[in-house]
Amino acid sequence: xxxxxxxxxxxxxxxxxxxxxxxxxxxxxxxxxxxxxxxxxxxxxxxxxxxxxxxxxxxxxxxxxxxxxxxxxxxxxxxxxxxxxxxxxxxxxxxxxxxxxxxxxxxxxxxxxxxxxxxxxxxxxxxxxxxxxxxxxxxxxxxxxxxxxxxxxxxxxxxxxxxxxxxxxxxxxxxxxxxxxxxxxxxxxxxxxxx
Amino acid sequence: xxxxxxxxxxxxxxxxxxxxxxxxxxxxxxxxxxxxxxxxxxxxxxxxxxxxxxxxxxxxxxxxxxxxxxxxxxxxxxxxxxxxxxxxxxxxxxxxxxxxxxxxxxxxxxxxxxxxxxxxxxxxxxxxxxxxxxxxxxxxxxxxxxxxxxxxxxxxxxxxxxxxxxxxxxxxxxxxxxxxxxxxxxxxxxxxxxx
DNA sequence: CTTTCGATTTGACATTTTTCGAAACATCGA
DNA sequence: TCGATGTTTCGAAAAATGTCAAATCGAAAG
Numbered sequence: 001x002x003x004x005x006x007x008x009x010x011x012x013x014x015x016x017x018x019x020x021x022x023x024x025x026x027x028x029x030x031x032x033x034x035x036x037x038x039x040x041x042x043x044x045x046x047x048x049x050x051x052x053x054x055x056x057x058x059x060x061x062x063x064x065x066x067x068x069x070x071x072x073x074x075x076x077x078x079x080x081x082x083x084x085x086x087x088x089x090x091x092x093x094x095x096x097x098x099x100x101x102x103x104x105x106x107x108x109x110x111x112x113x114x115x116x117x118x119x120x121x122x123x124x125x126x127x128x129x130x131x132x133x134x135x136x137x138x139x140x141x142x143x144x145x146x147x148x149x150x151x152x153x154x155x156x157x158x159x160x161x162x163x164x165x166x167x168x169x170x171x172x173x174x175x176x177x178x179x180x181x182x183x184x185x186x187x188x189x190x191x192x193x194x195x
Numbered sequence: 196x197x198x199x200x201x202x203x204x205x206x207x208x209x210x211x212x213x214x215x216x217x218x219x220x221x222x223x224x225x226x227x228x229x230x231x232x233x234x235x236x237x238x239x240x241x242x243x244x245x246x247x248x249x250x251x252x253x254x255x256x257x258x259x260x261x262x263x264x265x266x267x268x269x270x271x272x273x274x275x276x277x278x279x280x281x282x283x284x285x286x287x288x289x290x291x292x293x294x295x296x297x298x299x300x301x302x303x304x305x306x307x308x309x310x311x312x313x314x315x316x317x318x319x320x321x322x323x324x325x326x327x328x329x330x331x332x333x334x335x336x337x338x339x340x341x342x343x344x345x346x347x348x349x350x351x352x353x354x355x356x357x358x359x360x361x362x363x364x365x366x367x368x369x370x371x372x373x374x375x376x377x378x379x380x381x382x383x384x385x386x387x388x389x390x
Numbered sequence: 391c392t393t394t395c396g397a398t399t400t401g402a403c404a405t406t407t408t409t410c411g412a413a414a415c416a417t418c419g420a
Numbered sequence: 421t422c423g424a425t426g427t428t429t430c431g432a433a434a435a436a437t438g439t440c441a442a443a444t445c446g447a448a449a450g
Contacts, residue, residue, distance in 0.1 A: 022217050022221040023407095029408085054411080055428085056411075056429080078417040079425095080427065080428090096284055096288040096291065133450080134394090134448090250398085251440060252438070270446095272396095274396065332425095395446100395448080398444080398445070399443080401440105403438100405439095407434100407435080408433105409433085409435090411431095413429080413431100415426105415429090420424100
């Protein structure tokens with residue numbers, strides 16, 4: 001069984017489980033071992049002879065494979081017969097296909113991480129200390145700024161200037177940028193928040 | 196592109212290719228990166244912010260993923276947009292299912308490796324220097340010995356003893372063992388090779 | 391043209407992984 | 421019981437990998 005003690009809660013596939021699986025496959029000797037076992041079950045010494053490795057090393061590799069659920073072992077006399085677990089291969093093959101699982105496994109994309117970083121850099125005590133030159137970052141700041149306008153409300157130009165002025169002295173540039181970014185719309189002297 | 200320069204000859208899947216693939220997946224950070232990219236393409240800095248790693252490290256991981264064919268990169272302005280290569284995932288998912296590939300990748304089971312090792316240990320200048328006590332090894336030696344009898348030919352007991360005697364003085368024990376192992380059959384005083 | 395910014399490469403360091411010999415187990419044969 | 425045999429565990433050395441800071445590269449902004 002592939003490490004049931006750290007099963008993930010409730011449908012969220014455990015990243016650790018997949019990780020063990022891929023780690024087990026991420027080694028040439030272990031791939032060869034699986035290739036051998038794909039033909040038929042075998043005892044340690046046979047694998048040792050086939051790969052020119054020490055018994056200790058082969059035993060180690062088999063342990064890794066066993067913990068990944070890729071092989072199973074039966075004791076026969078003084079021997080240990082290792083066998084490929086094809087079910088596990090099929091299961092992980094399916095797992096690989098469903099990208100949804102990967103997505104959940106890593107958690108949802110932290111949509112705000114980049115934004116937060118930018119705002120951290122450009123905000124001091126709630127005020128903008130600069131206007132990013134980079135388009136991507138500027139957009140972040142502008143979206144943040146637009147968030148301080150109420151939706152469904154119409155502003156006179158002086159009101160717009162005052163709102164922006166709370167965060168930066170250059171309300172003139174910023175107001176223009178907000179318009180260009182289509183975050184604010186204007187009709188005559190009246191402004192309102194868009195989107 | 197997944198390293199086309201070391202494509203394996205003629206249908207035999209390259210073990211190295213699979214190895215790169217699994218190595219790329221055998222790391223928690225890289226799994227997370229794939230999880231993020233499963234949602235949507237992203238630039239390096241976004242991933243950096245999401246994983247709390249240095250840009251250098253993220254860049255390194257992305258290189259590994261790219262060489263495994265798992266992601267592709269497009270240059271957009273000064274940014275680099277990384278995208279998940281779902282085709283590659285599907286392809287390897289299929290690959291994983293076909294154990295035949297694994298089998299070929301590692302080469303056929305060297306059926307004689309263990310046998311050769313045993314015979315190496317018990318043969319000196321073409322003669323048996325002992326009779327293995329272990330069942331498995333003894334069977335190897337007996338099969339080898341039986342190979343020196345012609346099929347479809349009937350031997351008198353004296354002939355059997357002479358043949359065995361070429362390889363070991365204790366033809367008596369060995370003859371009995373060959374019978375017990377059902378490699379030789381006897382009817383009255385006449386022997387013949389079986390199987 | 392110079393500066394800035396995002397991305398990559400390089401060099402160094404710490405951690406992990408692979409490997410083997412020696413010792414410990416466990417089972418079988420005598 | 422004892423000795424032999426196959427396997428596993430332990431300890432240590434060697435190799436590979438992950439990480440970051442600093443240097444470098446390339447494109448965009450001023």
